[in-house]
Each structure stands twice: as structure tokens, then as C-alpha cells.
Amino acid sequence: MIIQGIHLTDFRNYGRLDLDVGPSVNIFYGDNAQGKTNIIEAIYVAGSVASHRTSKDIEMIRFGENSYSTGLDLLCDDGGTLKLTAEFHTEKSELSKNVRSYRVLKQDGIKIDRISDYIGVCNIVIFAPEDLNIVKNAPAFRRRFLNTLISKVSPSYFNLLSDLSKLMNRKNTYLRTARSGLRNGEIKQSDIDASLDYWDFSIADLSADIIIMRDRFARLLSEAASKHHSNISGGKEKLTIGYDTISGCSVPVEASGDDSRQYDGYLRKGLSGSDYTRIKGILSDNILSKLKSARSYDLEKGISSVGVNKDDLDIKLDGLQMRSFSSQGQQRSASLALKLAELDILRMFTSSTPILLLDDVFSELDAERRASLLSVMKDAQIFITCTDRDMTARELAPMEAAEKARYFHVTGGTVSAE
Numbered sequence: 387m388i389i390q391g392i393h394l395t396d397f398r399n400y401g402r403l404d405l406d407v408g409p410s411v412n413i414f415y416g417d418n419a420q421g422k423t424n425i426i427e428a429i430y431v432a433g434s435v436a437s438h439r440t441s442k443d444i445e446m447i448r449f450g451e452n453s454y455s456t457g458l459d460l461l462c463d464d465g466g467t468l469k470l471t472a473e474f475h476t477e478k479s480e481l482s483k484n485v486r487s488y489r490v491l492k493q494d495g496i497k498i499d500r501i502s503d504y505i506g507v508c509n510i511v512i513f514a515p516e517d518l519n520i521v522k523n524a525p526a527f528r529r530r531f532l533n534t535l536i537s538k539v540s541p542s543y544f545n546l547l548s549d550l551s552k553l554m555n556r557k558n559t560y561l562r563t564a565r566s567g568l569r570n571g572e573i574k575q576s577d578i579d580a581s582l583d584y585w586d587f588s589i590a591d592l593s594a595d596i597i598i599m600r601d602r603f604a605r606l607l608s609e610a611a612s613k614h615h616s617n618i619s620g621g622k623e624k625l626t627i628g629y630d631t632i633s634g635c636s637v638p639v640e641a642s643g644d645d646s647r648q649y650d651g652y653l654r655k656g657l658s659g660s661d662y663t664r665i666k667g668i669l670s671d672n673i674l675s676k677l678k679s680a681r682s683y684d685l686e687k688g689i690s691s692v693g694v695n696k697d698d699l700d701i702k703l704d705g706l707q708m709r710s711f712s713s714q715g716q717q718r719s720a721s722l723a724l725k726l727a728e729l730d731i732l733r734m735f736t737s738s739t740p741i742l743l744l745d746d747v748f749s750e751l752d753a754e755r756r757a758s759l760l761s762v763m764k765d766a767q768i769f770i771t772c773t774d775r776d777m778t779a780r781e782l783a784p785m786e787a788a789e790k791a792r793y794f795h796v797t798g799g800t801v802s803a804e
């Protein structure tokens with residue numbers, strides 16, 4: 387699938403932009419703060435309904451306006467065309483100071499109600515300076531990376547996440563009500579236990595599905611990222627990625643069959659039906675008992691102290707946790723390896739080549755890392771931002787597609803094609 391056209395309305399510093407782009411390499415060049423990243427962000431938002439630099443949609447609405455729209459004209463691999471549009475609207479209430487906001491997603495002009503039905507349609511992978519956060523920042527960045535990847539491959543996973551998040555919010559509200567009810571004697575402990583049994587059973591059930599998915603994709607990531615990392619670093623160091631979840635609740639993959647069980651098969655295809663049911667049963671029992679052990683503490687504090695909302699990826703270089711012990715250069719190589727792994731996994735699960743967005747990263751890479759990136763970019767449609775047009779043109783020269791590259795000059799929210 388490739389992008390043929392981009393349409394923006396009131397997105398960041400663009401009032402209105404309608405742009406035709408080329409099928410191979412598209413380079414957006416210009417001075418700082420002109421709107422290069424904004425275009426890349428808009429493309430990513432139109433494909434993935436998420437920005438790579440903010441989780442607040444409202445920030446992407448052009449100052450002084452009430453909504454943004456970002457749309458893509460797509461050419462599918464089978465020759466058909468498709469239009470995707472992501473809009474975000476805000477409305478100020480006459481009566482209160484509250485701002486109501488809502489999202490509208492459309493495919494060929496028809497509203498799509500579930501985000502999960504939209505995000506897998508067009509696969510886009512972004513490489514940006516923010517990728518470094520995956521390796522060096524808080525667990526939330528790693529969870530987000532993993533969640534985004536799995537959601538692109540499996541719409542049902544996205545639904546699991548949103549169902550769990552709704553359930554957890556309701557349970558947390560209940561915990562706070564129960565806490566004050568218990569203090570002033572309005573609610574009996576036995577009633578609280580009965581209600582929490584209900585919440586926890588459903589939470590354990592959803593969490594078990596989520597843990598099985600995360601475990602599998604963390605293993606796939608580890609395999610692919612380790613391979614890429616070895617290419618980038620000349621095989622000197624070993625990158626591994628583990629999955630940390632609720633203690634005592636890791637997936638007992640070994641329990642799923644005899645020794646002849648093909649581990650590779652588990653990674654590619656997941657667990658078979660009967661293995662899945664059995665493993666999920668063991669897991670949800672474990673989770674439930676952890677939730678119950680935390681109950682009196684959670685009730686005291688009015689929070690959920692145990693849950694997959696605290697999961698993390700354990701990224702290590704030669705056995706040392708990278709977040710604490712690695713240099714900036716090592717973290718850069720690892721984050722590039724992780725993103726290349728994301729690309730591999732998307733290719734593995736979806737038959738079409740993902741579209742690549744490279745925001746300010748290409749010229750930042752050294753020759754080895756750039757070569758790693760070029761080697762995977764061969765047949766992909768690519769969007770690159772840079773400040774130095776001619777330098778980027780020289781760096782791209784080893785690529786066959788460089789001959790077909792199209793250049794766009796970005797100044798103050800306007801784009802002109804060369």
C-alpha cells in the first residue's frame with residue numbers, strides 16, 4: 387500500500403494542505419520550525435490514530451481552531467484505492483467551561499465506529515528521535531511501543547486493552563467509594579468483597595489474554611531486534627528483550643506441551659486452541675490470586691497496585707539493563723534495532739510492506755546504522771524530513787529508489803514540490 391495524496395485541515399501550522407506525493411522516496415526539507423515534522427505526524431496520525439510526540443490530540447489542532455482533519459489517499463496492492471481520514475473535534479459548552487471532544491474516523495467517507503477496525507488498514511512505521519524513549523525512559527513508553535505494534539497486527543488486542551482500561555477505571559472508582567463507605571460504616575466488608583470478586587474475575591480474564599499476547603510479541607521482538615542489533619553493532623554485543631508482568635504471572639509456555647513442541651511455531655502462529663485454554667486458565671488463576679492478595683492494601687489506598695498496566699519490557703545489552711547502564715550511542719543502536727524489528731514483525735503478519743516515516747533521523751545516523759536502515763527500505767515508500775536537502779540526497783544515493791525521489795520545500799506551513 388502506498389500514499390498518493392495527503393489532505394490536512396487545521397493540523398498544527400497547516401490551515402489547508404492538499405499534496406500529491408511520489409511512490410518511492412519523498413523528502414521534505416526546510417529550516418527548523420517550518421512544519422516538516424508536522425506533516426510526518428499528520429501522516430502517522432491518519433494511519434495509526436496516534437501521534438509519535440503527543441498523546442494530547444488537542445495539541446494538534448491549529449491554534450485558534452476547533453478541530454483537525456488529516457487524510458490519506460491510498461493505492462492498495464491490488465490496484466484499488468482507499469481514503470482514510472482521522473478527525474478530532476472539540477466543542478465548547480455554552481453552559482459550562484467544559485470542552486467536549488470526540489474523534490471521527492472514516493474510510494472512503496464512511497464513519498468507522500471502532501478504532502480497532504481502522505488502525506490495521508494502513509501500516510506505517512515511524513523512526514524519530516523520540517524512539518530513544520523506548521530504551522531509556524519510563525515503562526509507559528515501552529508499553530506503548532508494544533501495544534501499538536500488537537494492535538496493528540491484532541484488532542482484538544486493541545479491544546482487550548480498551549475493555550480492560552474501562553474495567554480498571556470502574557474498579558478504581560469503586561475502591562475509593564468502598565474505602566470511604568467502610569470508614570463511615572455505610573458499606574459492609576462482605577459486600578465489598580462480593581463486588582471486588584466480580585471485578586477481579588473479569589480483570590484476571592482479560593489480563594491473561596493480554597499477557598499471552600505481550601509475551602509472544604516480546605519474544606518475537608527479542609528475536610528480530612537481536613538480529614538487527616548484531617548487524618548494526620558488528621556482533622560485538624548481544625541485545626535481548628524480556629517481558630516483565632505481574633510477579634508470578636509469566637506465561638508458562640513450557641506447560642503447553644511435550645519437549646518436541648515447536649517453539650518457533652508458538653512465535654509465528656501463537657498457541658493452539660487447547661494449549662491456549664489451558665495456559666490461560668493457569669494464568670488467570672494466578673492473576674486472580676495476586677489481585678486478591680493486594681485487596682486490603684488497594685482498599686486502604688484506593689488504587690489498583692497490581693496489574694498489567696504496570697508491565698514493562700526488559701531491554702538488556704550483554705545482560706545489563708540498558709535504561710540504567712548504557713551509553714547514548716548504545717541506546718540509539720538498540721532503539722533503531724527495535725524499530726527495525728517492528729518493521730519485520732509487521733511484514734511477517736501483514737502481506738504488504740509498511741510505509742516508512744523518517745523524521746530527522748536519517749542524517750543523524752552514522753554510516754553503519756544508515757546502511758542497516760537503507761537495507762530494509764528497498765521496496766518501501768518513504769517520507770524523510772531534513773534540513774540539508776543536498777546532504778540527504780547524497781546519503782540516499784546508494785538506494786536504487788533514490789533516482790525516483792521527490793523533493794518538497796517546507797516553509798511556514800506551506801509545501802512546494804520541486
Ligand SMILES: Nc1ncnc2c1ncn2[C@@H]1O[C@H](COP(=O)(O)OP(=O)(O)O)[C@@H](O)[C@H]1O
Binds near residue numbers: 400416417425
Ligand atoms: N497546534 C498548532 N497550531 C499552530 N502551529 C503549531 C501548532 N503546533 C505546532 N505549531 C507550530 O509548528 C511549528 C513547528 O513545526 P515542526 O513541523 O515541528 O517543525 P520542523 O519543520 O522543524 O519539523 C512551530 O512553528 C510551531 O509553533
Ligand SMILES: [Mg+2]
Binds near residue numbers: 424771
Ligand atoms: Mg522537525
